[in-house]
Amino acid sequence: MSTHAEPTGPTGSTGPTGSTGPTETTEPPSALLARAVVTALLAHGVRDVVVAPGSRNAPLSFAVHDAATAGLLRLHTRVDERSAAFLALGLTRAGARAAVVCTSGTAVANLHPAVLEAAHSGQPLVVVTADRPARLRGTDANQTTDQVGIFGALVATHDLAGPDDVPVLDDPWGPVHLDVQLDDPLLPAAPWRPGVVPGERPARVRPAGVDRIPLGPRTVVVAGDDAGPPARQLAERAGWPLLAEPSSGSRTGTHALRCYRLLLDTDLARSVERVVVVGHPTLSRPVMRLLGRDGVEVWATPGRGAWPARPYRVDRPLGGGRFELVDPAGDPAADPPAEVAAEPVRTPWLEAWLEADRAVARRLDALVAAEPGLTAYAVAGAVVRATPPGGLLVVGPSNPVRDLDLMQTGFGVGARRFVVANRGLAGIDGMVSTAIGAALGRPHSTRAIALLGDVTFLHDSNGLVLGPDEPRPDLTLVVVNDDGGSIFATLEQGAPEHADRFERLFGTPHGVDLAALCAATRTPHWRVESMPELEQALASPAGGIEVVEVRVPRQDRREVDARIRGLAAD
Ligand SMILES: Cc1ncc(C[n+]2csc(CCOP(=O)(O)OP(=O)(O)O)c2C)c(N)n1
Numbered sequence: 392m393s394t395h396a397e398p399t400g401p402t403g404s405t406g407p408t409g410s411t412g413p414t415e416t417t418e419p420p421s422a423l424l425a426r427a428v429v430t431a432l433l434a435h436g437v438r439d440v441v442v443a444p445g446s447r448n449a450p451l452s453f454a455v456h457d458a459a460t461a462g463l464l465r466l467h468t469r470v471d472e473r474s475a476a477f478l479a480l481g482l483t484r485a486g487a488r489a490a491v492v493c494t495s496g497t498a499v500a501n502l503h504p505a506v507l508e509a510a511h512s513g514q515p516l517v518v519v520t521a522d523r524p525a526r527l528r529g530t531d532a533n534q535t536t537d538q539v540g541i542f543g544a545l546v547a548t549h550d551l552a553g554p555d556d557v558p559v560l561d562d563p564w565g566p567v568h569l570d571v572q573l574d575d576p577l578l579p580a581a582p583w584r585p586g587v588v589p590g591e592r593p594a595r596v597r598p599a600g601v602d603r604i605p606l607g608p609r610t611v612v613v614a615g616d617d618a619g620p621p622a623r624q625l626a627e628r629a630g631w632p633l634l635a636e637p638s639s640g641s642r643t644g645t646h647a648l649r650c651y652r653l654l655l656d657t658d659l660a661r662s663v664e665r666v667v668v669v670g671h672p673t674l675s676r677p678v679m680r681l682l683g684r685d686g687v688e689v690w691a692t693p694g695r696g697a698w699p700a701r702p703y704r705v706d707r708p709l710g711g712g713r714f715e716l717v718d719p720a721g722d723p724a725a726d727p728p729a730e731v732a733a734e735p736v737r738t739p740w741l742e743a744w745l746e747a748d749r750a751v752a753r754r755l756d757a758l759v760a761a762e763p764g765l766t767a768y769a770v771a772g773a774v775v776r777a778t779p780p781g782g783l784l785v786v787g788p789s790n791p792v793r794d795l796d797l798m799q800t801g802f803g804v805g806a807r808r809f810v811v812a813n814r815g816l817a818g819i820d821g822m823v824s825t826a827i828g829a830a831l832g833r834p835h836s837t838r839a840i841a842l843l844g845d846v847t848f849l850h851d852s853n854g855l856v857l858g859p860d861e862p863r864p865d866l867t868l869v870v871v872n873d874d875g876g877s878i879f880a881t882l883e884q885g886a887p888e889h890a891d892r893f894e895r896l897f898g899t900p901h902g903v904d905l906a907a908l909c910a911a912t913r914t915p916h917w918r919v920e921s922m923p924e925l926e927q928a929l930a931s932p933a934g935g936i937e938v939v940e941v942r943v944p945r946q947d948r949r950e951v952d953a954r955i956r957g958l959a960a961d
């Protein structure tokens with residue numbers, strides 16, 4: 392589906408956003424349209440714009456530069472559109488509102504991975520693509536393809552032929568695509584002095600309504616990606632165990648379990664009667680098995696992204712606004728309003744889980760400590776310790792996010808680390824740029840660290856290609872280098888019977904010299920081989936963007952993972 396306004400042809404009129412600038416007679420229509428677009432971006436909270444160079448988008452690039460010169464936004468440039476879009480996504484995830492601008496043709500298609508991630512994780516990324524004028528569509532004019540609806544049914548395209556077509560950018564829950572028809576002449580006659588009063592990013596308002604949740608059944612709360620504080624508050628007010636993923640925004644306080652994934656094959660887990668699901672849980676098959684288990688009631692809020700329906704049976708859909716506890720008789724439980732920070736409730740059910748969690752965590756720490764040399768689990772633990780309260784932690788998919796899930800010990804409420812992960816589609820693409828964007832978008836972070844796998848890092852090594860004038864954050868990229876994709880070793884394809892094909896198809900050893908790769912972009916690089924070296928590197932950031940490479944083995948991953956999974960099984 393695309394929002395396809397009938398081309399009205401170039402118009403010189405000022406757009407609905409009241410863009411101002413040189414008179415109609417002096418500026419070409421392309422400049423006026425570009426300025427109307429940038430005016431709309433500013434009016435709806437965009438303060439960071441990532442431009443990938445091109446000729447067709449020159450009117451937009453000039454208008455963005457003029458707005459940056461006026462101090463109205465921050466300009467970034469990136470040569471790789473895929474990295475550019477993930478940089479904008481990282482900025483957006485961290486609370487800034489960002490747009491990415493590129494030229495026509497294959498450049499637009501390179502934005503797609505980040506646009507899809509934004510769609511499935513509900514992020515208001517703004518995508519502005521330059522296009523040829525409609526009269527050239529369907530011809531073999533240079534660099535001309537069908538850009539209207541290019542991101543598929545999930546992301547509507549606004550087809551802009553003139554300033555009057557510029558839409559209101561007020562959706563806080565997903566990406567928006569503006570495809571801008573730009574005709575020659577493409578260069579403005581004179582610089583633009585934007586007479587724009589910047590507006591605010593559209594607020595993500597919680598749904599209205601109250602979800603009345605009766606106490607009674609043996610319940611656990613599952614907090615997936617982007618669940619936010621309500622999941623924690625519910626667990627604490629009800630006295631229920633909290634199974635919160637690292638990027639849930641809920642993994643603080645006294646009820647969050649560290650090793651919940653290891654406890655799901657125990658009698659305790661088998662006695663669960665109800666699960667309340669908030670956010671987008673993706674890390675663990677045992678959690679998915681719990682949600683699909685006969686005899687377990689699932690109460691769930693809608694998912695955040697473009698497909699909010701859950702892949703498992705939901706017995707009681709929740710709105711996700713406010714939770715109110717009611718006692719089994721249906722009367723309001725002694726439950727202070729969510730806004731009032733109540734003393735967390737302790738129940739025997741919770742205590743049993745907390746005791747089991749402490750026991751298995753002790754066994755996990757002992758197992759990891761007994762491993763010869765550094766392990767990916769120990770690296771994740773060191774990264775957690777190096778991220779202070781108020782810090783930013785960006786974590787890649789595959790094993791790093793799962794290692795963090797196992798090793799992240801409890802943080803106090805209010806002392807949480809802001810954890811960013813692209814869990815909409817769990818892609819390994821764009822993670823270097825996402826991390827740089829998140830660090831730039833959250834300048835008040837006390838520290839910014841990213842924990843990535845080596846294949847993930849290589850997949851977006853272009854993210855390190857920054858020009859000399861680009862804004863750069865202080866960011867430590869910790870790369871767990873096991874020379875390939877180790878997660879596959881823990882899955883079915885890692886079984887011995889597939890060993891003859893595993894390395895070529897899944898392990899994908901690459902042997903890349905990360906120091907040389909970093910040297911190519913003059914990115915400071917440390918290679919560490921031991922925990923003291925790692926802790927030293929983490930304790931002494933060089934400033935700017937730096938890479939700390941930690942070499943760990945991959946061949947034993949399946950065996951160690953199996954021992955870990957067996958730590959708690961009854
Ligand atoms: C864009 C994309 N391509 C491929 C995959 C499939 N995939 C998931 S994990 C993984 C390997 C990741 O390796 P690495 O980053 O080194 O992490 P490790 O598994 O070694 O911890 C791949 C290829 C994906 N999720 N996204």
Ligand SMILES: C=C(O[C@H]1C=C[C@H](C(=O)CCC(=O)O)[C@@H](C(=O)O)[C@@H]1O)C(=O)O
Pocket residue numbers: 673674675676677789817878879882
């Ligand atoms: C490798 C990909 O993603 C897979 C990674 C891990 C998931 C998994 O099973 C983790 C182990 C567990 O939860 O016990 C797997 C899954 O969700 O089934 C993912 O597909 C990939 O190709 O993207």
Ligand SMILES: [Mg+2]
Pocket residue numbers: 844845846871872873874875876877
């Ligand atoms: Mg790896």
